[in-house]
Amino acid sequence: MTSPTLFLASQSPRRRELLEQMAVRYELVEVDVHEQALPGEPALDYVRRVAREKAGAGLMQVASIAQALVLGADTEVVLADRIFGKPADALEASAMLRALSGCRHKVLSAVALLSASREEEIVCITDVQFATLTEADISDYLATGEWRGKAGAYAIQGCAARFIERIEGSYSGVMGLPLFETAQLLRRFGC
Numbered sequence: 001m002t003s004p005t006l007f008l009a010s011q012s013p014r015r016r017e018l019l020e021q022m023a024v025r026y027e028l029v030e031v032d033v034h035e036q037a038l039p040g041e042p043a044l045d046y047v048r049r050v051a052r053e054k055a056g057a058g059l060m061q062v063a064s065i066a067q068a069l070v071l072g073a074d075t076e077v078v079l080a081d082r083i084f085g086k087p088a089d090a091l092e093a094s095a096m097l098r099a100l101s102g103c104r105h106k107v108l109s110a111v112a113l114l115s116a117s118r119e120e121e122i123v124c125i126t127d128v129q130f131a132t133l134t135e136a137d138i139s140d141y142l143a144t145g146e147w148r149g150k151a152g153a154y155a156i157q158g159c160a161a162r163f164i165e166r167i168e169g170s171y172s173g174v175m176g177l178p179l180f181e182t183a184q185l186l187r188r189f190g191c
Contacts, residue, residue: 009058077152124178126169
């Protein structure tokens with residue numbers, strides 16, 4: 001019996017790094033999924049839906065490959081039921097960082113794994129406590145450019161690590177792919 005071929009439906013370099021950290025072989029499949037919450041859609045439903053849509057869009061592209069598995073993921077920062085996606089510009093990023101300053105927020109990371117005959121998903125929820133940020137902290141961080149393309153305008157694995165007082169949950173989940181949960185999914189699919 002041949003082993004499944006895993007495809008990652010993501011443009012995130014962090015997700016690629018995390019899969020490589022697990023020594024998992026995969027191929028990339030580019031998908032373009034509109035990442036916007038529907039009116040009234042709870043954050044948990046939103047991240048689950050986007051992860052499934054990414055995996056589903058990827059599966060459509062590789063459907064002709066026998067035993068293709070497609071992994072899709074989505075990670076969002078949530079504070080008081082407000083989803084902090086990727087900021088459009090530095091102004092929006094600074095507003096996000098001000099809102100997160102001194103607060104405990106959640107990072108929701110959903111992972112969906114699809115084959116032609118099966119679908120499973122997991123959600124990892126991590127609590128993150130931000131320190132109180134000064135305007136100089138925010139300005140200095142924005143100058144790094146690291147906020148670009150990051151949910152909540154920060155990357156825990158980068159310069160923003162100095163803002164994190166503590167986390168309860170998955171460090172890799174905050175980065176964008178919870179490794180423990182992803183490994184469980186992959187094992188269940190024989191990958």
